Amino acid sequence: MTNSDQSISINRAKGARIPPFAYALTVCVGVIGSNSLALGPIAPAVAINLATDVPSVMMASAAFGLGTAASAIFLGRLIDRYGPRLMLVTALLLLTAGLAGSAVAPALVYLVASQLVVGLAAGIALPSIYTLASVIAPPGRESETIGLVLTGWTLSMVAGVPISAAIADFAGWRMVYAIVALATLAACGAVSLAPAREGPSGKATSPLAALGVPGVAPLLIACAAFMAAFYGVYAYIGEHLHSALGLPVSANGLVAASYGLGFGAAAFLDRLIDRFGAGRLLPRIFVAVACAYGALAIASGSYVAMLVVVFFWGLANHFGLNVMIMRLTGLDPSRRGAIMGxxxxxxYLSLFAGTLGFGAVYAGLSFVALPLAAAGLMLVAAIAAAVARR
Structure with a gap:
């Protein structure tokens, strides 16, 4: 093939449309995100109905997180063996059952158990989704395809959380889980029926073997720093707005919307990633996220300024998550499922550690210390990403 023919082939590949199947994956991310973010706003209603308190109710959220982490690490390797689509369909069916169980839970222990089931399902669903997104992406449009799928998190933050709170007010908290269960079942049907390539099945790889793939360990270190920073700061913004700035609890809704809009807006710029290269960009993106945290520390005394900074924080975090997934899924296609697991x-381990660790910092100091600590973690992430590139 001549150079001219190669150029024509590449240009045609880059002009290929993102397959409709990507939109089904976006909805899948949206329903998982809606469950993971919904309990916080509706926790007071759940506590009253189940005759308990809010901290006890949030044990269900902890069960979800730990279940997700455990199944992702130890069962994610099955994606390589049985294929990401089959595993995603199975996980969505289990997710539907767990959400239905949450909707009818007669006592707190049943809600916790149901959310553990939801977490186990999500731990398989998420790496399956990211694996499928990387497989179905047209050549030259990998970042755009993954970015589109990631906007499911925007759907859950901008629409899912406020709608869940409204449904809980007017129809009760159980209806929230019932509706998300129906949406999950619909997404399962779409995934089952939509035509899409998913790559050949291989053999299951142990987590330790996947960890041995060159580049995986430093990128997972970067992932841990990146996620601990995000969850550690995001968990205490609402408390800062209420206790330090004297704003009502509802003020946190605009913060979530601002972050979600920034996260979603970045999808329109994802094509730049394919142009400049994921490996070269990732350390620089993490430095940009560190700068966003620094700006958040400076803006922490003003609600309006925080809303502006949070928008750009969401923008930068979208690029960070997108490029990190691109890098990880490209390291070893035969072990892609295990790596994404x-x-x-x-x-989700970083969610647990970040929320706990940053909570201790917040209790001992003030909110300003949190984005500064997060900025430090992002510099660690940038160094780890640079090492992975080598």
Whole structure:
């Protein structure tokens, strides 16, 4: 093939449309995100109905996170063996059952158990989704395809959380889980029926073997720092707005919307990633996220300024998550499922560690210390990403 023919082939590939199947994956991310973010706003209603308190109710959220981490790490390797689509369909069916169980839970222990089931399902679903997104992406449009799928998190933050709170007010908290269960079942049907290539099945790889793939370990370190920073700061913004700035609890809704809009707006710029190269960009993106945290520390005394900074924080975080997934899924296609399982496991362990660790910092100091600590973690992430590139 001549150079001219190669150029024509590349240009045609880059002009290929993102397959409609990507939109089904976006909805899948949206329903998982809606469950993971919904309990916080509706926790007071759940506590009253189940005759308990809010901290006890949030044990269900902890069960979800730990279940997600455990299944992602130890079962993610099955994606390589049985194929990401089959595993995603199975996980969505289990997710539907767990959400239905949450909707009818007669006592707190049943809600916790149901959310553990939801977490186990999500731990398989998320790496399956990211694996499928990387497989179905047209050549030259990998970042755009993954970015589109990631906007499911925007749907859950901008629409899912406020709608869940409204449904809980007017129809009760159980209806929230019932509606998300129906949406999950519909997404399962779309995934089952939509035509899409998913790559050949291989053999299951142990988590330790996947960890041995060159580049995986430093990128997982970067993932841990990135996610601990995000969850550690995001968990205490609402408390800062209420206690330090004297704003009502509802003020946190605009913060979530601003972050979600920034996260979603970045999808329109994802094509730049394919142009400049994921490996070269990732350390620089993490430095940009560190700068966003620094700006958040400076803006922490003003609600309006925080809303502006949070928008750009969401923008930068979208690029960071997108490029990190691109890098991880490209390291070893034959072990892609196991690698993405490790990624999801690290993500949810970092949620647990970040929320706990940053909570201790917040209790001892003030909110300003949190984005500064997060900025430090992002510099660690940038160094790890640079090492992975080598």
């Amino acid at each position: 490790l990624n999801s496991g690290v993500t």
